[in-house]
Amino acid sequence: MAALHDTLGRELGNLLERGRDRQLRLAVTGLSQAGKTAFLTSLVNQLRHAGVEARLDLLPAARDGRLLGARRLNQPDLGVPRFPYDPAMQALRDTPPRWPDPTRGISELRLELRYRPARSGWLRGAASHLTLDLFDYPGEWLLDLPLLDQDYYQWCQTRPFDQGEQRREVFAEWLAAAEALDPAAEADEAVLAELAEAYAQGLRRAKQLGFSQLQPGRFLLPGELEGAPVLQFFPLPHLSKPREELEALPDSSVYATLATRFRYYQKQVVQPFYREHFRRFDRQIVLVDVLGALNAGPERFEDLSRALGELMQSFSYGKRSLLRRLFTPRIDRLAIAATKADHVTPDQHDNLVTLLNSLLKEPLKDLRFADVPVKALSLAAIRTTWPREVNQGKTRLPALRGTTLEGEDVLVYPGDVPAALPDAAFWQRQGFDFPRFRPMPEVSGALPHIRMDAAIDWLIGDKLT
Ligand SMILES: Nc1nc2c(ncn2[C@@H]2O[C@H](COP(=O)(O)OP(=O)(O)O)[C@@H](O)[C@H]2O)c(=O)[nH]1
Ligand SMILES: [Mg+2]
Incomplete structure (x- = not known):
């Protein structure tokens, strides 16, 4: 009897847990031009192609074949336009491919993921669902x-x-x-x-x-x-x-x-913008165009750091009791990502993450205090370049091959990313310069990316177990 009671209790707990986990609201945060629209487009694209064309080796649920697919659901808020995923994909599939249009207003998207849980228990084998709510907005409005x-x-x-x-x-x-x-x-x-x-x-x-x-x-x-x-x-x-x-x-x-x-x-x-769109999130990814700021010089780099600090104060972080969480979720897990990592050679990606960490040092202190797990990474939502090596005398140098926005095929070495906040000497050298690249023509159904799977795993992977 006691054993049955225990089992029932455990299963009830599991069910409750599942009910609670059915929905996840993800805040994709970033200043204008950080890469939010590209990230959302790629996120939807990867999830829709999971298990088929998408390369998501760093997402265990996809690697193990448990992620069965994703489809779009009608969004809850009828007053808000739908995130223009199809137009964005059309732009990327155009000849030549184009970047999606800049965001001019708010839009939403609700995805339903089907997956097979890895857990044992009653529900083993049966497919489960996770509803993922996403929304896009102009980064300009966020700083208000x-x-x-x-x-x-x-x-x-x-x-x-x-x-x-x-x-x-x-x-x-x-x-x-x-x-x-x-x-x-x-x-x-x-x-x-x-x-x-x-x-x-x-x-x-x-x-x-x-x-x-x-x-x-x-x-x-x-x-x-x-x-x-x-x-x-x-x-x-x-x-x-x-x-x-x-x-x-x-x-x-x-x-x-x-x-x-x-x-x-x-x-x-x-x-109203804050109340209706920013109060209730479970998870957050903060996208930062670190490379763009490096390209732009010291004053703008400083400015970016300040703006990010202010921006992160606008969200509420930390754990809450189960019951309170049901009504007023708080961000309980955060990713910070340096975007457009395909602008530098892979050997620079570690430096990019270190630099991102130093840029966000102050806000990260508060998060650590609130006991919120944070993962820092570099990624490219939509990869536009191929890593190559070039011979220079006896040494082989890493380089990138890509097509510029103007349509010119180039082989470039864009420069070293400093591992710490750049000093005056770095700015004087101005040793950093890269062109904007055009998206690659489509080869399979899924968009090429760098570490989107790692980001997805951190943000929702635990809900797919
Ligand atoms: N190379 C590369 N460029 C990107 C990537 N993501 C965004 N970009 C560039 O950054 C621009 C702004 O991106 P977007 O997603 O519109 O930024 P948002 O303002 O935060 O929504 C795009 O038009 C692209 O030129 C990426 O993964 N790789
Ligand atoms: Mg946008």
């Missing part, structure tokens, strides 16, 4: 999350236009005009609109230069808010009066008008 912790006065004090020489340069014109503005004066709609546009212009130029920390994000990609007054604000560059005095100014003043718009932006734009 830290704005929720500030009010207008504090935001002005952070002087976001004033970090580094290059940044000051792109905002110089706006700054001169904004400095002439008296916070206490009567607000003139036309003037505010013009200055807001100049500020947005500064943000756009900074983005072109490769900067990451650009707020407010909707100024870059306004979507349906184009031209709306909620996007017509900016920080006031010199607030000489104390906070109380500024906050007592009449509603029609410059200060009060801008502060109201800032609050509206927080409440009506940032909060």
Whole structure:
């Protein structure tokens, strides 16, 4: 009797566990251009081809033939467009192949994975299901999350236009005009609109230069808010009066008008985005274009580090009791990945991971404290190059063969990745330079990749056992 009781108890536990594990929400996080859309496209592609064409040796469930397939389900939220997987695949299969279009809005995708559990017990042999919820969004919007912790006065004090020489340069014109503005004066709609546009212009130029920390994000990609007054604000560059005095100014003043718009932006734009899309995740992968930042120089490398630190503060990490987890999941496992690893030769991949770890050193400390397991890796969601070796005198050097975006076949050695945060000497040498490559023409149904299987295993592999 006691034995039966035990068995029943164990099986009930298993069933509960299975019920709980049926669904997994994965946050694919990254700044604009980090490679989120490429990652999601490849993720869906690999899972759909698991067991057939996909090469997923580092994912045991696929290697052992237990991953039976994946299909798309109707997504739960009817108000959100579906992730454009088919258009992305069409672009990659075009002649010549093209990269998927940049993301301009939010989209979702729900996948159902069928797998055969490796565990023993009642359910051995029967296929199980795991629902995987994914969504895509413009990285530009993500950096607004830290704005929720500030009010207008504090935001002005952070002087976001004033970090580094290059940044000051792109905002110089706006700054001169904004400095002439008296916070206490009567607000003139036309003037505010013009200055807001100049500020947005500064943000756009900074983005072109490769900067990451650009707020407010909707100024870059306004979507349906184009031209709306909620996007017509900016920080006031010199607030000489104390906070109380500024906050007592009449509603029609410059200060009060801008502060109201800032609050509206927080409440009506940032909060809903955060509430509806970022609160409930179980797992997260943070994608970082480390190589792109290395290519772009020291100021942007610094900027990337700062932006990533802020971004990771916006998620909640750590374990919760089973019951609380059912209602308010928290991220209990994290991957950080240096993307586009196919831009460097395989012998540099270890350095790439070490560098990524140093770039994220501060946020990783907090995660360790919260006891969240983290895996760092380098990957290419969609591999565009082949590793080769070239003879130089008596030595053989590793090199890469690929086709540039312009269609030229090239053999390159893009340079060494520094194993630690680059110092002044590294930047002076500027020994790092690579072209952008075009995706390879399709050879089988599955997209070529580097370590997508390792990423998938870390993010969902334990749910497939
Ligand atoms: N070589 C290579 N380039 C990539 C890879 N993933 C993304 N890219 C490049 O980075 C660009 C931006 O990627 P995307 O996924 O749109 O970034 P997102 O803004 O984070 O969604 C693409 O257009 C490609 O040029 C990759 O795995 N390998
Ligand atoms: Mg995208």
